[in-house]
Amino acid sequence: MYVDVQGNRVFTDQPKPGDARRVPLTKSNRIAANPTSAGPLIAEGSPEVQALFHYEVLRILIPEPDATIRSNTGEVIVSATNEPALQPGHHYRLLLDGQPTAEPGLSPVFPLSNIDRGSHTLSVEILDEQGRIVERTANQPFHMQRTSLAQKRRIKPCTLEDYGQRPECPLSDRPGEEKNPFLRLF
Incomplete structure (x- = not known):
């Protein structure tokens, strides 16, 4: 360390030309650890816990991340892949918006x-025999576009005969019939 011409302290591992001097180092305060003779703590007679199998790859193939699906019936097929292959006793489970969609199964196609219309998240889990999560994908967003009743109504406006017949034309929205003042006379 030295002080430069502006009065700043400079810390460096390079000596300043001229008045550099060696600083003696004292012995460190390090203590060796005592070796222990105790073995691993495993209870007698208890079954050994097996380590969970690790999959190198688990990902959702379809739909792609942030994909927009256009389906008026709200249908989508989700497909996942993993490496290595699914181990015996393991099952796939699909989560839609964090909730399981069905019972775990052997097929990676859901x-x-x-x-519903709007943005959703998908995630696939692989479960072992005890139902523990072995592997899980990150939440992957997708967007569902469905034609709403208001959009159908704009495309094909309701006629008087359509009320009560088409879902987008409920009877409660039916306009009152026009009163013709001349009909009372006849």
């Missing part, structure tokens, strides 16, 4: 139907 057909979904009647998904």
Whole structure:
């Protein structure tokens, strides 16, 4: 360390030309650890816990991240892949918006139907025999576009005969019939 011409302290591992001097180092305060003779703490007679199997790859192939799905029925097929292959006793489970969509199964293909309009997240889990999560994908967003009743109404406006017949034309929205003042006379 030295002080430069502006009065700043400079810390460096390079000596300043001229008045550099060696600083003696004292012995460190290090203590060796005592070796222990105790073995691993495993209870007698208890079964050994097996380490969970690790999959190198688990990802959702379809739909792609941030994909927009256009389906008026709200249908989408989710497909996942993993490496290595699914181990015996392991099962796939699909989560839609953090909730399981069905019971765990052996197929990495999940057909979904009647998904609401808007943004959703998908995630796939692999479960072992005890139902523990072995591997899980990150939440992957997708967007479902469905034609709403208001959009159908704009495309094909309701006529008087359509009220009560088409879902986008409920009877409660039916306009009152026009009163013709001349009909009373006849």
